[in-house]
Amino acid sequence: MIRVLLADDEAMIRAGVRAILGAAEGIEVVAEAGDGREAIELTLAHRPDVCLLDIRMPRLDGLRAAVELxxxxxxxxxAMLTTFSEDEYIASALGSGAAGFLLKSGNPRELIAGVQAVAEGGAYLSPSIARRVISHLGAAQLGRQTTARARVEELTAREREVLSLVGAGLSNAEIARRLHVVxxxxxxxVSQVLARLGFKNRxxxxILAYEAGLVGAEAE
Incomplete structure (x- = not known):
């Protein structure tokens, strides 16, 4: 059972997300918070597998809460809950330790898939968010496509393969099954790839895997 803590200052949003997750097999919302500080307190009390954080909340916003968590x-x-109007916050959140970015108004299946992915140690970006990040923030965050491809070329073939599967949102266990390794x-x-690329998180x-065109055939 994946245990989830949900933090959002809007009760209606919390109710909607709780309903979606509650209908999914193997997921349970164990606590709700209305601000970032409360989210940290409840996380320490309940020790959930996943904490879903709204980016903009009172007392302590989701970005600072993610760093503290x-x-x-x-x-x-x-995983961060975002809206289309928060591109600049998504850019900042890339270094906050968040493993997922989920769109509040997105398909409920994406929310469930995102929670499952990050709970299993993977990374997840709602597809629409990934496209916007790459389009609007890619140059600032990761360089242009040619630069991304050049960085990827510095990796070994196996490291590129692992990177492509990370980009597809697979967890370590799923990658292991795909590559027939432990x-x-x-x-x-994964640790080696992050270190070589100078990244803090998956x-x-x-995003680099998307930018370099690695996500595609390997994710099929």
């Missing part, structure tokens, strides 16, 4: 509750995966080997490759790596 990565320090005090590293075993809890963090999960520990995948963890080592989301940054996933």
């Amino acid at each position: 990565s320090r005090v509750a590293p075993d809890t995966a963090v 999960e520990g080997t995948v963890k080592a490759y 989301v940054q790596a996933a």
Whole structure:
């Protein structure tokens, strides 16, 4: 069972997200918070597998809450709830420790898939968010497509393969099954890829994989 903490200052949003997740098999919302500070307190109390954070909240916004959670509750995966008007916040959040970016108005299936992916150690961006990040923030965050491809070329063939699967949102366990290796080997490759690229988290790596054109055939 994936245990989720939901943090959003709008009760209607919380009710909608709770209903979607509650209808999904294997997911349980164990607590709700109305601001970032409360989200941290409840995370420490309940130790959920996933914390869903609204980006803009009172007392402590989702970005600062995500940074704090990565320090005090590293075993809890963090995913951000965003809207189309928050591109600049998404750029900042890339370094916050968040493993997923989910659109509030997106398809409910994306919300469920995102929670499942980050709970299993993967990274997830709603497809529409990924396109917007690459289109509007790619040059500032990761360089142009040619630069991204040049960076990827510095990796070994196996590292590029792992990067492409990270970009497709697969967890370490799923990558291990795809490549017919043990999960520990995948963890080592992911850590190696992040270190070589100078990234802090899988989301940054996933965006580079999109930018470099790696996500496609490997994700089929």
